[in-house]
Amino acid sequence: MSEIKVPGGExxxxxxxxxxxxxxxxxFSHADEIEGLTDDARSFSSLAWTRFRRHRLAxxxxxxxxxxxxxxxxxxxxSEYTFDERNVIDRLQGPSKEHWFGTxxxxxxxxxxxxxxxxxxxxxxxxxxxxxxIFGTLLGSIAAYFGSWIDGLISQVINMVLIxxxxxxxxxxxxxxxxxxxxxxxxxxxxxxxxIARVVRGVVLSIKEQEYIMAARAAGASHMRIILRHVLPxxxxxxxxxxxxxxxxxxxxxxxxxxxxxxxxxxxxSLGTLVANAKGSIDDxxxxxxxxxxxxxxxxxxVNFLGDGLRDALDPRSKNEKG
Amino acid sequence: xxxxxLLSVDNLGVGFKTDAGVVQAVTDVSFEIxxxxxxxxxxxxxxxxxxxxxxxxRLHPGNTETTGDVMFDGMDILNLTEPQMRSIRGRDIAMxxxxxxxxxxxxxxxxxxxxxxxxxxxxxxKKAAWSRAVDLLQLVGVPEPKQRASQYPHEYSGGMRQRAxxxxxxxxxxxxxxxxxxxxxxxxxxxxxxxxxxxxxxxATGSAMMLITHDLGLVAGxxxxxxxxxxxxLMETGSVDEIFYESRNPYTRALLASxxxxxxxxxxxxxxxxxxxxxxxxxSGCAFRPRCSMAADVCSExxxxxxxxxxxxxxxxxxxAEIEAEVAxxx
Numbered sequence: 001m002s003e004i005k006v007p008g009g010e011x012x013x014x015x016x017x018x019x020x021x022x023x024x025x026x027x028f029s030h031a032d033e034i035e036g037l038t039d040d041a042r043s044f045s046s047l048a049w050t051r052f053r054r055h056r057l058a059x060x061x062x063x064x065x066x067x068x069x070x071x072x073x074x075x076x077x078x079s080e081y082t083f084d085e086r087n088v089i090d091r092l093q094g095p096s097k098e099h100w101f102g103t104x105x106x107x108x109x110x111x112x113x114x115x116x117x118x119x120x121x122x123x124x125x126x127x128x129x130x131x132x133x134i135f136g137t138l139l140g141s142i143a144a145y146f147g148s149w150i151d152g153l154i155s156q157v158i159n160m161v162l163i164x165x166x167x168x169x170x171x172x173x174x175x176x177x178x179x180x181x182x183x184x185x186x187x188x189x190x191x192x193x194x195x196i197a198r199v200v201r202g203v204v205l206s207i208k209e210q211e212y213i214m215a216a217r218a219a220g221a222s223h224m225r226i227i228l229r230h231v232l233p234x235x236x237x238x239x240x241x242x243x244x245x246x247x248x249x250x251x252x253x254x255x256x257x258x259x260x261x262x263x264x265x266x267x268x269x270s271l272g273t274l275v276a277n278a279k280g281s282i283d284d285x286x287x288x289x290x291x292x293x294x295x296x297x298x299x300x301x302x303v304n305f306l307g308d309g310l311r312d313a314l315d316p317r318s319k320n321e322k323g
Numbered sequence: 324x325x326x327x328x329l330l331s332v333d334n335l336g337v338g339f340k341t342d343a344g345v346v347q348a349v350t351d352v353s354f355e356i357x358x359x360x361x362x363x364x365x366x367x368x369x370x371x372x373x374x375x376x377x378x379x380x381r382l383h384p385g386n387t388e389t390t391g392d393v394m395f396d397g398m399d400i401l402n403l404t405e406p407q408m409r410s411i412r413g414r415d416i417a418m419x420x421x422x423x424x425x426x427x428x429x430x431x432x433x434x435x436x437x438x439x440x441x442x443x444x445x446x447x448x449k450k451a452a453w454s455r456a457v458d459l460l461q462l463v464g465v466p467e468p469k470q471r472a473s474q475y476p477h478e479y480s481g482g483m484r485q486r487a488x489x490x491x492x493x494x495x496x497x498x499x500x501x502x503x504x505x506x507x508x509x510x511x512x513x514x515x516x517x518x519x520x521x522x523x524x525x526x527a528t529g530s531a532m533m534l535i536t537h538d539l540g541l542v543a544g545x546x547x548x549x550x551x552x553x554x555x556x557l558m559e560t561g562s563v564d565e566i567f568y569e570s571r572n573p574y575t576r577a578l579l580a581s582x583x584x585x586x587x588x589x590x591x592x593x594x595x596x597x598x599x600x601x602x603x604x605x606x607s608g609c610a611f612r613p614r615c616s617m618a619a620d621v622c623s624e625x626x627x628x629x630x631x632x633x634x635x636x637x638x639x640x641x642x643x644a645e646i647e648a649e650v651a652x653x654x
Contacts, residue, residue, distance in 0.1 A: 214420070
């Protein structure tokens, strides 16, 4: 090709240049330049599981959550009472062998009602958190990735939603539309997606300046592919943390609504209504407030621990060696 | 050079619109790259060499104005649609980036990233792509490629990572490889290995290469032709020998004088005085004038033309005649 004598290139001429056939690759012998080698080529999921298991609190949170859900699901099955069965003679009892968590002011079994209410609260929490996450992640990443007027528009929408007082909207909505768990969850999601969107937007803003995004573009990847394959996997950590906090917020917000009488309607219950119903007698009968209250706290804590562990487990950069 | 050029750039200009005005990062740059050829683009930081490369792939941000013509393999690059451009990126023109530490996605294994680069342009199974990725890693000299393919970028050393980047870049047998300072982020011993891999791979695949660097030593060992850029313009272009031994440009000569030399003992290196000019407000006439030891009145009056000296050798200087005389006197 070129007759030019390349200074310093002579020594290269001695080496046989392998013939390259596309798709059928021959190796160069650079094996003598081996740097640190490990045989460890385990799959991502097995590594993630190892990291997760090592996270004591996360494991505790996970086990705790499973136990609570099992209690909520199977508890009412083994109990001889139903959640709306009244037995006025046995009203306002403390915990006993008959009624594990006692009874309320019209003699309904509080164990069954707590389980039923817990299921209701969890269902709202999960639906709301998941839909808020999907929506917020989508809008947040689009805003940050494309920038310019798209970012401006989405950021303004986020700000507008943020300044709306959540409780006001929720109470108006509850009056005009139904109060079913799904409806309530979706309204909560519509109000809370902005928190996810803001976190995602911030992280994506920094990730899109990374050279590997430019490298992906240089490799011919489309915008959608870059967002889904290169940007979002790097945002999973912050998202997981935010979702667990969000789940806590949703459960507390739903409890607040129910406490105010705008959430679940009798005879159904949620953890919030149970606290609300018992609040009058908190001085002489604190147990009735504390049991559902403790479940709210336990659920939120377990979910947060779990999220913490998930974040570490899903980051391949976090150390596997350390205990 | 014989045959049709693979890439021909005509009058390329790239300007960035900023609040302070338009920064003209590339001005009136014309050159060709022939199939299988290695063209080195040399210059200081901010001379426009990387911007030129990015313009060839249309990877600039939205506030960029690109003018001129870029013909690649019969395609008018600057007037293609974005989807057409995407099918060229990574398949016909591939790029190797400067910093292998940041040019790989930390959450995917190296193998997965090569597989993705292959599957963006080829409709083949994951398994087939994976086995090709392992082959490619072996080709670039990554030891134990089967195991290393499933490791993550942070488990690779810098040199190994740059090898993996090279494997990714050649995964679709590109016609043109653009290497943007491929060894700048590596330490010296690893630089030599990586350059060797790059050279082997380029020869084995028969692709052309545009090697962007500020390291003249690297250029001497690996390029066919050299192109020197300064303050957004081409200053001199020619074969390696012409640039190194018969330079007719004061800037190139000053650059060469500032390289340490192992054979002759010199007390001090001769740095070029001053700093590169601001591209927002370039000096009148020749941009190198304020730092040039040969500057004369004519240099501030107009920007010199790129004057052909012989064959591919051309220099942008008003005072070529004086340089010729000086060289003749020395001989």
